[in-house]
Amino acid sequence: MMRVIWLETRRSPLRWWLPLFVVLNLAILFGRSTSWIGVWPQASAAAQLGGYALTAMAGAAGSWCAGREHRSGTNGMLSASWRSRWQADFAQFSSTVLYVGVPYLIGAGAAAIVSAGEAGPGFLWPGYLLLGAGTLLLSTAAGHLAGKYLVGKFAPTVAIAVLILVFGMFGSRRLELFVLSGMPQEEVLAPALTARIILALAVAAAAVLLPGRLSGGASWNRLRRLSKVTITVAAVAGCIVVAGAAGPLRATRPAPAVPLCNAQKPRVCMWPDHRKYLPEIAAMAGRLTKLPSGLFKVPDTFYERGVQPNAAPSSGFLLINEVFSVPDALAGDVMENTFRACDFPDERADDYYEQNFSMKQWLAVHAYGAKFPNYIQGGPEDIDMAEIYRVTRQPDAQQAAWVRARVAALKAIDPGCA
Numbered sequence: 029m030m031r032v033i034w035l036e037t038r039r040s041p042l043r044w045w046l047p048l049f050v051v052l053n054l055a056i057l058f059g060r061s062t063s064w065i066g067v068w069p070q071a072s073a074a075a076q077l078g079g080y081a082l083t084a085m086a087g088a089a090g091s092w093c094a095g096r097e098h099r100s101g102t103n104g105m106l107s108a109s110w111r112s113r114w115q116a117d118f119a120q121f122s123s124t125v126l127y128v129g130v131p132y133l134i135g136a137g138a139a140a141i142v143s144a145g146e147a148g149p150g151f152l153w154p155g156y157l158l159l160g161a162g163t164l165l166l167s168t169a170a171g172h173l174a175g176k177y178l179v180g181k182f183a184p185t186v187a188i189a190v191l192i193l194v195f196g197m198f199g200s201r202r203l204e205l206f207v208l209s210g211m212p213q214e215e216v217l218a219p220a221l222t223a224r225i226i227l228a229l230a231v232a233a234a235a236v237l238l239p240g241r242l243s244g245g246a247s248w249n250r251l252r253r254l255s256k257v258t259i260t261v262a263a264v265a266g267c268i269v270v271a272g273a274a275g276p277l278r279a280t281r282p283a284p285a286v287p288l289c290n291a292q293k294p295r296v297c298m299w300p301d302h303r304k305y306l307p308e309i310a311a312m313a314g315r316l317t318k319l320p321s322g323l324f325k326v327p328d329t330f331y332e333r334g335v336q337p338n339a340a341p342s343s344g345f346l347l348i349n350e351v352f353s354v355p356d357a358l359a360g361d362v363m364e365n366t367f368r369a370c371d372f373p374d375e376r377a378d379d380y381y382e383q384n385f386s387m388k389q390w391l392a393v394h395a396y397g398a399k400f401p402n403y404i405q406g407g408p409e410d411i412d413m414a415e416i417y418r419v420t421r422q423p424d425a426q427q428a429a430w431v432r433a434r435v436a437a438l439k440a441i442d443p444g445c446a
Contacts, residue, residue: 053081063350064210072155075135080164082167158225160206173235214281220277287331296313308351315394315395324362324365325366332346390430394420
């Protein structure tokens with residue numbers, strides 16, 4: 029059988045398309061944001077997403093190769109061969125899987141190589157890689173089925189359309205077949221991943237074992253053929269139900285036993301997976317201690333979300349688009365550590381949020397150490413970021429006066445605010 033698979037691989041028309049598959053995978057991997065480099069879970073998800081980008085082409089490849097028997101008129105000869113029909117299908121399907129699987133492995137290897145220098149101990153997470161491999165196998169098998177039963181040159185196009193529709197339907201939390209990112213706060217659940225791999229294997233088995241379509245009105249034992257189709261469809265449907273019943277693909281990861289923290293104060297404690305960001309975030313926290321004295325109470329430790337056991341699910345800073353979201357979160361922690369909750373009437377809400385958010389943005393600009401990115405401004409519409417940038421360039425005494433004026437405004441709303 030291995031000799032037959034090798035011969036099929038050498039003769040497959042996909043050999044001319046292999047370089048394109050590799051280029052497409054690498055283009056998706058490195059053409060998007062490369063912030064995943066140096067973070068093992070993010071690199072794993074990026075490699076998986078590169079494989080997902082191949083699914084439409086894998087479906088088209090499987091459909092084109094399987095439909096070759098219709099275009100050449102050899103389907104009747106294959107059915108009359110002394111070898112079982114599934115053996116020919118298995119050889120052809122295996123060669124297609126090789127041609128779409130090799131680019132996926134190349135992409136995963138590239139992700140590992142470029143991340144190894146920055147990421148430190150660890151490696152690519154197998155859960156994400158298996159998810160990408162399962163999705164790629166599923167799409168290839170679906171395309172192979174389409175090629176066996178859809179006669180015509182446009183079968184690959186139909187296969188791609190069906191795949192896009194199927195993956196769009198499976199984009200729910202319970203049936204997702206791919207992920208866009210791999211945050212260290214989440215982990216892939218083994219039962220859900222196993223159910224998806226079983227689904228891919230079931231569709232692959234159907235692609236190989238189901239009897240093909242004969243041309244010229246020829247037929248075989250219809251009862252036997254119908255029973256095979258019925259059993260296979262029922263098995264695949266059962267696997268889909270099991271995949272949905274297995275629950276969400278990912279869940280919250282337990283806090284690390286030993287978080288990664290810097291030695292200086294205030295400390296910053298993070299997921300070890302994000303070690304490449306620790307120096308930059310520690311510098312942000314250090315800038316908050318150089319503010320005019322007596323204005324704010326800087327926490328002793330800043331925690332990344334999910335690092336502190338038994339903390340509120342939304343507490344701690346979250347890395348979004350690298351570190352650009354961190355200064356705002358650090359500023360929020362300082363505000364919460366300095367001011368008590370206010371009790372004010374609804375008609376004063378806009379006044380409160382204007383004063384509160386102005387100080388928070390002033391803190392964030394100081395933490396960032398440069399002009400704060402405009403797309404993270406947020407807050408009330410009447411916040412004048414140009415004024416805040418101007419204030420941060422003034423002497424400490426004038427900045428302190430600006431802050432005290434806003435603290436006085438908060439006390440005027442409710443004396444218990446500060």
